[in-house]
Structure formats: structure tokens, C-alpha cells
Amino acid sequence: MDKMRRVAVLGATGLVGREIIRILEQRNYPISKLIPLASPRSAGKKILFKGEEITVESVSEESFKSTDIALFSAGGSTSKKWAHVAVDSGAVVIDNSSAWRMDPNVPLVVPEVNSMDVAKHNGIIANPNCSTIQAVVALWPLHKEAGLKYVNISTYQSVAGTGIKAIEILKKESEAVLGEKDVINEGVYPHQIAFNLLPHIGTFDDDGISDEEWKMVNESRKIMHLPELRVSGITVRVPIFRCHGESVTAQFEKELAPQRAKDVLSIAAGVVVLDDCKNALYPMPITGAGEDAVYVGRIRKDTGLDNAISMWVVSDNLRKGAALNAVQIAELL
Ligand code: A2P
Numbered sequence: 001m002d003k004m005r006r007v008a009v010l011g012a013t014g015l016v017g018r019e020i021i022r023i024l025e026q027r028n029y030p031i032s033k034l035i036p037l038a039s040p041r042s043a044g045k046k047i048l049f050k051g052e053e054i055t056v057e058s059v060s061e062e063s064f065k066s067t068d069i070a071l072f073s074a075g076g077s078t079s080k081k082w083a084h085v086a087v088d089s090g091a092v093v094i095d096n097s098s099a100w101r102m103d104p105n106v107p108l109v110v111p112e113v114n115s116m117d118v119a120k121h122n123g124i125i126a127n128p129n130c131s132t133i134q135a136v137v138a139l140w141p142l143h144k145e146a147g148l149k150y151v152n153i154s155t156y157q158s159v160a161g162t163g164i165k166a167i168e169i170l171k172k173e174s175e176a177v178l179g180e181k182d183v184i185n186e187g188v189y190p191h192q193i194a195f196n197l198l199p200h201i202g203t204f205d206d207d208g209i210s211d212e213e214w215k216m217v218n219e220s221r222k223i224m225h226l227p228e229l230r231v232s233g234i235t236v237r238v239p240i241f242r243c244h245g246e247s248v249t250a251q252f253e254k255e256l257a258p259q260r261a262k263d264v265l266s267i268a269a270g271v272v273v274l275d276d277c278k279n280a281l282y283p284m285p286i287t288g289a290g291e292d293a294v295y296v297g298r299i300r301k302d303t304g305l306d307n308a309i310s311m312w313v314v315s316d317n318l319r320k321g322a323a324l325n326a327v328q329i330a331e332l333l
Pocket of ligand 1: 010011012013014015016017037038039040041042043059073074075078162163164165
């Protein structure tokens with residue numbers, strides 16, 4: 001029988017934290033005690049786990065005593081503050097923020113791609129950015145087939161990645177627009193998100209590249225162990241509640257026929273191919289929301305580059321893009 005573990009979830013009241021708890025239950029992760037943690041604002045709130053109400057605690061020095069695994073999803077600064085406290089208490093931290101991802105001592109893991117890296121951890125394992133996860137799940141099997149040379153990605157990212165506040169903002173702004181009222185910007189995004197597109201996620205460097213775009217470059221290289229891989233793209237926030245879409249163009253060393261790419265992807269771990277465009281079959285956010293797979297469709301020859309495939313990749317950013325990937329890492333442990 002699996003060893004029972006004491007599991008802390010820091011950020012238990014957030015969108016990803018709640019999804020983590022749901023997935024731990026759905027996958028029947030062997031838990032002897034679940035410890036939901038959040039800020040002092042949430043202390044005393046109740047969460048439901050396996051039919052039982054569990055009280056959320058404010059995170060403290062004592063929170064991680066005799067904890068085996070601590071799943072963090074409470075932002076970068078909270079992670080920086082508490083990860084070593086948890087590790088010093090004997091826990092392995094699986095962190096969803098960007099705080100540790102590029103630290104050379106911290107493995108950055110997508111189980112379908114580099115599960116072996118988990119073994120190299122020194123107490124902290126990082127969960128990649130949502131857009132990177134779904135891209136590499138689709139790219140890795142194709143890389144093994146034909147050798148990746150260059151990848152260009154345009155993302156269509158739902159607001160759930162920003163947190164609970166962003167879900168409320170999209171609802172409010174949509175109601176305002178439909179009711180022909182003024183939209184009041186509450187500061188979550190630089191501009192209105194309802195009925196709009198924001199080519200702006202994170203902050204921009206002097207070259208005009210956003211940190212979300214750099215995450216895709218650096219994290220894909222690290223996960224796939226391809227430090228020289230050429231990666232470019234744009235990350236865009238779209239007025240969708242949940243589930244990201246990505247337009248991915250990948251150029252390979254060797255020729256890769258679209259049909260071969262479809263065949264490879266249709267047996268790849270974590271991937272579901274939905275590709276019959278003549279019958280309007282392709283993945284959409286409404287296909288992926290609430291589901292576990294990375295859905296791939298519109299697999300076709302790129303019309304501008306040699307040895308290149310273009311495809312459309314869809315996945316639930318709260319599940320495979322965050323909570324599910326973290327729980328899969330916990331399962332590897
Ligand atoms: P809280 O609800 O108490 O603020 P989201 O990204 O969906 O908004 O969720 C963020 C999560 O991170 C929430 O559970 C939030 O708790 C938690 N969190 C934010 N700041 C802190 C902090 N300083 N200490 C502990 N938990 C925090």
C-alpha cells in the first residue's frame with residue numbers, strides 16, 4: 001500500500017490551491033492529513049476534502065512540522081518567504097510560482113517530459129508556467145521524432161491564471177459592457193479585458209519582451225534539456241474565464257510529415273488529438289476547461305518554414321497548467 005502522507009497546501013483558498021485539493025481527492029492521493037494554509041485573512045475558513053470540512057490555517061513557522069509534502073500556490077514572494085521554512089521542517093515543496101523555476105538547484109518538471117529530474121531535488125521542485133507546460137507536453141514527442149530547432153508560440157491565455165480577482169473583473173466588466181455602462185478599471189489589468197485582447201502579460205524588458213514571454217523561452221529550454229533551443233512568441237490575455245489556447249509553430253532538424261506528427265501525438269502521454277478540421281473538429285477552451293489532457297488540433301504543414309509543423313494546443317491552465325502538474329509531481333515522489 002502507498003505510504004500515507006501529510007500534505008500542506010499553501011494558497012488553499014486561491015483558484016489553483018482549491019484545484020490542487022480537488023485533484024488530490026479525485027486522484028486519491030494517499031493523505032493521512034491535509035493542512036490547508038493561506039494568509040491570516042482566510043484563517044478559520046472551511047474547505048471541503050473527502051466530505052469533511054477542514055479549517056484553513058494562517059501560515060506560520062509551525063505549519064510545516066511533520067509535513068511530508070507542501071504544495072505552494074500563493075505567489076512568488078510568499079514562496080520565497082516560506083519554502084525554506086517548509087524544507088527545514090522536512091517537507092518537499094512543490095512550488096507553482098516563478099520564484100524558483102530558473103534556480104539551477106531546483107528541478108523544473110513536467111512529468112510527461114522530464115520526470116527523472118524530480119530525483120535531483122534539494123527540497124524544492126518547481127512547477128512551470130501554465131503556457132510552457134501545455135506547449136512542452138505537445139512539443140516533446142515531436143522533438144523525439146524529428147529534433148526541435150525553433151519554436152514560435154502565440155498564447156491566448158484565460159484570466160484564471162491571474163487569480164480569483166480577475167474572474168470577478170471579467171464578469172463585472174462584461175456585465176457593464178452588455179448593460180451599456182462605463183467600464184471601471186479596478187487595476188487588475190492595465191486595460192479593460194472584457195471584449196478585448198491584451199498583448200501584455202507581466203512586465204516588459206527594454207527590448208519590449210514580457211517576462212511571460214521569457215518564461216516560455218527559458219522554461220521550455222530547461223524542461224526539455226535543450227539550452228540552445230530557439231524560442232520566440234507573444235503572450236496575450238483573452239477574455240475567457242478558464243483554459244488557454246496556443247498557436248505553436250515548430251521547426252525540426254528532420255522532415256516531419258503532418259500525418260506522422262498526428263500519429264506521434266495521438267499516442268503521446270497526456271495528449272489528446274482532436275483534428276478533423278473539415279468536420280469542424282479541433283480543440284477549444286470549452287473543450288479543455290475542467291479536463292486534464294493537453295488537446296492538439298489543426299496539425300498542419302507550416303506554409304512558410306521548411307520542416308515545420310503548425311498546431312493549435314489547448315489545455316486547462318488551472319489543471320494541467322498548474323494544479324494537476326503539481327499533483328503529478330507529488331505522485332512521482
Ligand atoms: P488568501 O485567500 O488568504 O489571500 P489567487 O491567486 O487565486 O488569488 O490565490 C492566492 C492564494 O495565495 C490565496 O489562497 C491567498 O490566501 C494566498 N496568499 C496570498 N498572499 C499570501 C500570504 N502573504 N501568505 C499566505 N498566503 C497568501
